[in-house]
Amino acid sequence: xxxxxxxxxxxxxxxxxxxxxxxxxxxxxxxxxxxxxxxxxxxxxxxxxxxxxxxxxxxxxxxxxxxxxxxxxxxxxxxxxxxxxxxxxxxxxxxxxxxxxxxxxxxxxxxxxxxxxxxxxxxxxxxxxxxxxxx
Amino acid sequence: xxxxxxxxxxxxxxxxxxxxxxxxxxxxxxxxxxxxxxxxxxxxxxxxxxxxxxxxxxxxxxxxxxxxxxxxxxxxxxxxxxxxxxxxxxxxxxxxxxxxxxxxxxxxxxxxxxxxxxxxxxxxxxxxxxxxxxxxxxxxxxxxxxxxxxxxxxxxxxxxxxxxxxxxxxxxxxxxxxxxxxxxxxxxxxxxxxxxxxxxxxxxxxxxxxxxxxxxxxxxxxxxxxxxxxxxxxxxxxxxxxxxxxxxxxxxxxxxxxxxxxxxxxxxxxxxxxxxxxxxxxxxxxxxxxxxxxxxxxxxxxxxxxxxxxxxxxxxxxxxxxxxxxxxxxxxxxxxxxxxxxxxxxxxxxxxxxxxxxxxxxxxxxxxxxxxxxxxxxxxxxxxxxxxxxxxxxxxxxxxxxxxxxxxxxxxxxxxxxxxxxxxxxxxxxxxxxxxxxxxxxxxxxxxxxxxxxxxxxxxxxxxxxxxxxxxxxxxxxxxxxxxxxxxxxxxxxxxxxxxxxxxxxxxxxxxxxxxxxxxxxxxxxxxxxxxxxxxxxxxxxxxxxxxxxxxxxxxxxx
Numbered sequence: 240x241x242x243x244x245x246x247x248x249x250x251x252x253x254x255x256x257x258x259x260x261x262x263x264x265x266x267x268x269x270x271x272x273x274x275x276x277x278x279x280x281x282x283x284x285x286x287x288x289x290x291x292x293x294x295x296x297x298x299x300x301x302x303x304x305x306x307x308x309x310x311x312x313x314x315x316x317x318x319x320x321x322x323x324x325x326x327x328x329x330x331x332x333x334x335x336x337x338x339x340x341x342x343x344x345x346x347x348x349x350x351x352x353x354x355x356x357x358x359x360x361x362x363x364x365x366x367x368x369x370x371x372x373x374x
Numbered sequence: 375x376x377x378x379x380x381x382x383x384x385x386x387x388x389x390x391x392x393x394x395x396x397x398x399x400x401x402x403x404x405x406x407x408x409x410x411x412x413x414x415x416x417x418x419x420x421x422x423x424x425x426x427x428x429x430x431x432x433x434x435x436x437x438x439x440x441x442x443x444x445x446x447x448x449x450x451x452x453x454x455x456x457x458x459x460x461x462x463x464x465x466x467x468x469x470x471x472x473x474x475x476x477x478x479x480x481x482x483x484x485x486x487x488x489x490x491x492x493x494x495x496x497x498x499x500x501x502x503x504x505x506x507x508x509x510x511x512x513x514x515x516x517x518x519x520x521x522x523x524x525x526x527x528x529x530x531x532x533x534x535x536x537x538x539x540x541x542x543x544x545x546x547x548x549x550x551x552x553x554x555x556x557x558x559x560x561x562x563x564x565x566x567x568x569x570x571x572x573x574x575x576x577x578x579x580x581x582x583x584x585x586x587x588x589x590x591x592x593x594x595x596x597x598x599x600x601x602x603x604x605x606x607x608x609x610x611x612x613x614x615x616x617x618x619x620x621x622x623x624x625x626x627x628x629x630x631x632x633x634x635x636x637x638x639x640x641x642x643x644x645x646x647x648x649x650x651x652x653x654x655x656x657x658x659x660x661x662x663x664x665x666x667x668x669x670x671x672x673x674x675x676x677x678x679x680x681x682x683x684x685x686x687x688x689x690x691x692x693x694x695x696x697x698x699x700x701x702x703x704x705x706x707x708x709x710x711x712x713x714x715x716x717x718x719x720x721x722x723x724x725x726x727x728x729x730x731x732x733x734x735x736x737x738x739x740x741x742x743x744x745x746x747x748x749x750x751x752x753x754x755x756x757x758x759x760x761x762x763x764x765x766x767x768x769x770x771x772x773x774x775x776x777x778x779x780x781x782x783x784x785x786x787x788x789x790x791x792x793x794x795x796x797x798x799x800x801x802x803x804x805x806x807x808x809x810x811x812x813x814x815x816x817x818x819x820x821x822x823x824x825x826x827x828x829x830x831x832x833x834x835x836x837x838x839x840x841x842x843x844x845x846x847x848x849x850x851x852x853x854x855x856x857x858x859x860x861x862x863x864x865x866x867x868x869x870x871x872x873x874x875x876x877x878x879x880x881x882x883x884x885x886x887x888x889x890x891x892x893x894x895x896x897x898x899x900x901x902x903x904x905x906x907x908x909x910x911x912x913x914x915x916x917x918x919x920x921x922x923x924x925x926x927x928x929x930x931x932x933x
Contacts, residue, residue, distance in 0.1 A: 254492035254508050256581015259621045259708070262821050263828050265933055279931035280581050283504075305492055306747070306858065310507025336746050337850040354712040354745045355841040357832050 267358035413625030421781035458736035464489035489513030497917025622824020630797030654696030674732025
């Protein structure tokens with residue numbers, strides 16, 4: 240069990256088509272030895288949670304550049320609670336003003352990574368968050 | 375380009391210089407072992423006549439306004455008229471966006487550019503379940519012609535030109551624009567503007583597709599034909615490299631993939647029996663202006679030359695204006711930093727200079743706060759002032775193509791041209807752009823370049839000022855950012871319900887049925903779409919019918 244690879248779903252919720260960040264971070268996670276499931280565009284919150292549960296994922300990373308972040312973090316948080324899956328770590332990134340971050344943390348996000356964040360910082364954070372969850 | 379004797383002297387001079395460099399390097403090594411452009415093209419320490427020896431002035435550069443248009447599409451360029459200063463804008467409701475447009479016009483913008491929200495771009499009305507949370511966020515919400523009337527209220531549509539960033543449902547929004555103008559007594563042939571209407575780059579890089587490739591191409595060629603006959607001053611497509619570059623491509627890939635998309639559209643219209651000498655005049659392009667000043671100037675020049683060659687040699691186009699690559703430019707959003715955002719003003723200014731030296735026909739300058747949110751009035755004004763300062767104060771607009779003859783710029787122009795041809799050949803070997811997209815070829819190339827760039831930033835090889843060097847502690851909470859009122863979505867849904875209860879619903883039903891029948895056949899779809907929007911059929915209703923007939927595109931996920 241100790242050597243189980245971290246499994247992370249990288250998802251693009253809603254209608255936003257900006258997938259450069261999602262794809263870069265997905266590759267960085269993969270290069271860091273994680274199992275990455277990238278959903279592609281236009282996923283509903285239901286589809287994202289469903290994928291995470293089916294794939295037995297430890298974490299869901301949401302990439303949102305459309306300004307609709309509060310809506311999607313809330314929806315995913317609610318569905319996870321509904322499905323008794325709130326142990327799945329949720330985090331995100333994109334064009335998200337700093338002043339919105341506290342609200343997203345209330346809505347269950349473990350961390351929000353803004354533009355310019357080194358991928359290493361996300362990787363280290365995710366490793367710790369998943370280890371914390373499993374202890 | 376040079377006399378034999380002159381070159382001999384240059385050669386011996388170069389040998390002397392190289393020997394001196396070797397000595398200098400032994401004592402003082404350079405900052406890096408290898409130097410390259412942002413787009414990854416290796417660059418030399420020094421360029422001399424030897425690097426452009428193979429160029430022929432007449433056939434490679436020529437004169438502005440003459441084939442191959444390397445030096446620009448008009449003989450006098452900005453001495454005649456500046457480029458169109460066109461700021462992409464739109465958010466929340468039609469009322470608020472209308473206010474922003476009138477503000478921009480009062481501040482000296484010379485053309486409008488409409489940003490639609492994502493539901494509008496993907497053919498959903500504001501009350502669709504997929505629209506939840508997205509209404510009015512990245513642009514203005516437009517459900518029916520009623521919203522469009524509000525959006526352009528008090529703006530003389532025969533005096534301004536309007537660019538609309540709309541792709542999959544471009545026919546519907548164009549139809550609404552025509553219908554609004556008509557209601558104000560303006561005939562379609564008096565309308566000027568552009569619809570983006572470029573579906574291929576949506577599959578490759580931008581993501582707001584609806585229908586599969588075949589019916590999408592039909593919608594596009596229907597627009598070409600309809601506009602040739604009815605809206606002759608309208609640019610029917612804006613073939614876009616901007617988003618390809620934003621997705622992480624190199625400069626060469628930006629040129630190559632964009633022009634390959636262009637080839638696919640021209641071929642599709644020719645296959646429908648249309649004359650490229652006619653529709654070719656209304657094709658326009660859209661490029662990115664990125665950080666690497668010299669590379670970008672060279673890129674714009676190379677793009678013009680390669681396209682002229684494609685139109686003349688590949689498609690046999692003889693009409694001069696159908697050979698010309700005319701383009702809009704936007705400064706590179708992906709170069710903006712959330713850290714120390716004021717620095718973005720300087721980045722945008724450099725990118726503006728490159729676009730102007732590259733001979734753009736219109737320009738959008740990004741605002742300093744766009745890595746954080748939609749821009750405020752003040753930051754938009756600074757962005758516009760940046761263009762005005764370059765236009766009126768810098769002096770670079772007094773000379774046509776001022777960088778021509780620079781050994782470095784000409785050499786890089788040639789390099790980008792050659793690189794673009796190599797890619798175009800590869801895409802032809804895939805069987806054209808559509809087939810290449812289905813195999814994920816351009817997507818993979820772009821992603822690899824994006825990942826490579828990210829790694830070079832993280833290794834510190836690529837410095838981003840304020841991000842991986844020269845950082846400061848900032849208090850980000852005091853920034854004034856634009857906020858879209860959360861009630862926008864609900865209000866828009868109420869407005870839509872009210873409009874639907876007041877229109878003639880029998881007329882709408884008939885009009886939608888007419889669209890369905892036309893879509894099932896092969897006649898031009900535009901006339902029935904114009905009829906439907908006149909009856910206040912919504913965008914979601916029209917695209918809904920088309921979705922039923924055409925089906926929907928499913929992304930080929932490449933990682």
